[in-house]
Amino acid sequence: MKADLIVQNARIVAQTGVFVGWLAVQDGRIAALGEGPAPGPAKTVLDGTGQVLLPGAIDTHPHFFDPGAEWREDLRCGTQAAASGGYTTILDMPNTSPPVKDEATWQLKAGRAQQNSLIDFALWGSAMPSNLDELGRLAELGCVGYKAFTLDAGPDFDWSDEYGQLREMQAVAALGGIFGAHAENPALVNGFSGAHAGEEWSLAVHDASRPWQAELTAINTLLLYARLTGCRLHICHLSIPEGAALIAQAKKQGVDVTAETCAHYLTLNYEDNAALGAFAKINPPLRSRARMEKLWEYVMDGGIDYLGTDHAPYLEEEKLPPEGGRAAACGAPEIDLAIPLLFEEGVLDRGMDLQRFAAFTSTNAARRFGLYPRKGTLAVGADADFILLDPNSPWTFSRKNSFSKSKAARFGHEGRTLRCRVTLTCLRGVPVYANGRILQQPGFGRLVRPQGGDRP
Ligand SMILES: [Zn+2]
Known part of the structure; x- marks a missing residue:
């Protein structure tokens, strides 16, 4: 034929x-x-x-702000940018306005994506203390995982303290789903932010205000709850090698956990890129040059499973408010650059194996989120x-x-x-x-x- x-x-x-x-x-x-x-x-x-x-890349972590804040990005433009950057499937994050938290909000998002998305899409659902009873319905509708925040995530999203995390993970475990978490401990973020409140804002101060210990503490708690509940855990946008080491250890002990990192944690740091100021203000923050370099070791050896973009563009005025960097929005665009950047710095500069690159950018995510072998492989x-x-x-x-x-x-x-x-x-x-x-x-x-x- x-x-x-x-x-x-x-x-x-x-x-x-x-x-x-x-x-x-x-x-x-x-x-x-x-x-x-x-x-x-x-x-x-x-x-x-x-x-x-290569297999088309799969983005486990884009924010297209659609519906709710389409002045920043939307599904139409965002998926065009994604395609131009080598993505063929996206797993859209649920913390839009409204968040994807029940059947009605799922239908709203799915309808908009069906009309506007250039490339194939799956949808994350939300896991919040207020929508525990909706998680089963979201599974029936086809959500690819449940996203939770361990600290304040803005007015639309109901974040989860330890009690919330444990209860949500019990519920997600019963459904056989995946619990994906933004991991930063709020008590440590509040404490360190207060301690650095008098300093002139910079990317270094942003890191010191939300330091690696805050991320590591949240990851540690989530790993403990994954152990206790048997819930499948996904650590979002890992920025610290200490977290990668802890996750690798937990995997060896049988915890069902995977980790994602982003191109910005591998190609930018607060020392060499200080001049970017609030335009590189992201949570978790850009870390030191040494941490950035150490994180690569876990990408190269497979300890970090996949790449997400955390693509989240903001307007110039949202990044440069008159009150200064502390009031600036957190997030940056990345979906059109992540693949060429990572190919250059991973494959060309660091000798990353091509099959490892394909696994990191596509296959592992397809496997983890149940899209394999239809997606994520050339077979x-x-x-x-x-x-x-x-x-x-x-x-x-x-x-x-x-x-x-x-x-x-x-x-x-x-x-x-x-x-x-x-x-x-x-x-x-x-x-x-x-x-x-x-x-x-x-x-x-x-x-x-x-x-x-x-x-x-
Ligand atoms: Zn995100």
């Missing part, structure tokens, strides 16, 4: 190994792949000479979600050219010349992005629901 699409001469990062060869698509799925020259004809043939063909029968990445195609990043709503030029990596770029993003065999252009309409993406899911 004549394939719909063949990509040939690319370095293919397949489930079975890495080889120069071809990949054939039929009816949106991978029909065949192999080494050497492509065997047969196809309706469309693309040449991938010199490029790396026969899987959705033909893949990207071509040119490892030797320098370009200079400017946020004004981004598909994201966020055009503010003062966020991290503005003006940086990157050595590699995503040249093609294919979703279910259809190019959705190629060489600077979006090729499909909003709403091309579909809702994906978890089916089982196992441990990376």
Whole structure:
């Protein structure tokens, strides 16, 4: 049978190994792949000479602020930016306004995503002290996990103290779900913030105000509750190597936990990037250069399971309020840059194995959240979600050219010349992005629901 699409001469990062060869698509799925020259004809043939063909990236942690704060980002622009950065599936975070906390708010978010998302999407539900009775319904609707905050997360989201965390994890364990947590201990954050309140605000002071001990304490408690309840635990946006070490130890002891980190914790720190000021104000904060470098060790050895973007753009005026950095909003855009950045600093600079890169950016998340083997792998029968990445195609990043709503030029990596770029993003065999252009309409993406899911 004549394939719909063949990509040939690319370095293919397949489930079975890495080889120069071809990949054939039929009816949106991978029909065949192999080494050497492509065997047969196809309706469309693309040449991938010199490029790396990877499974489409899966973002476990974007915030598109839709519904509720679409002036910052929305599902339409955010998923276009995601596709331009090599993402084919997103797991949208639930702390929108309103948060995804019950059937009505799920339908609201799912409807908007179905109309606007360029790429496939799954939805997180919320775990809050006030919606314990709704968790089962959210599971039936297909939520991919339950997100909780261990400290204040703004007026719309009901955060969870230790009592809340324990009760929610008991409930999520009974459903067989995944409990994902933003982990910072509020007592330590309040105490250290008070101790540094008199100092002029900077990224270093932000780190000192929400220090590594606050994150480690929250992780430690969550690991204890995972042990007590048997709940599957996901630590969001891990920023500290001490946390990675604790999680690695817990895994060895049989705790069902995975960890995510973000490109900013691996490529920015408060020492070298102090000039970014509030534009790099993120929670948990950017850490020291030494912690950033140490965190890489856990990425390289697999101790940290996957990459999330924590993509959360804000307007310039939200980042530069007249009251100063302490009043600035926390979050930064990243979804269009994370994959080329990590490929450059991980694969090209640190010698990260290509299959490890694919696992870190796609496969492990697909496995953990029940999307595998349909998503997250280059294997026969899987959705033909893949990207071509040119490892030797320098370009200079400017946020004004981004598909994201966020055009503010003062966020991290503005003006940086990157050595590699995503040249093609294919979703279910259809190019959705190629060489600077979006090729499909909003709403091309579909809702994906978890089916089982196992441990990376
Ligand atoms: Zn987040």
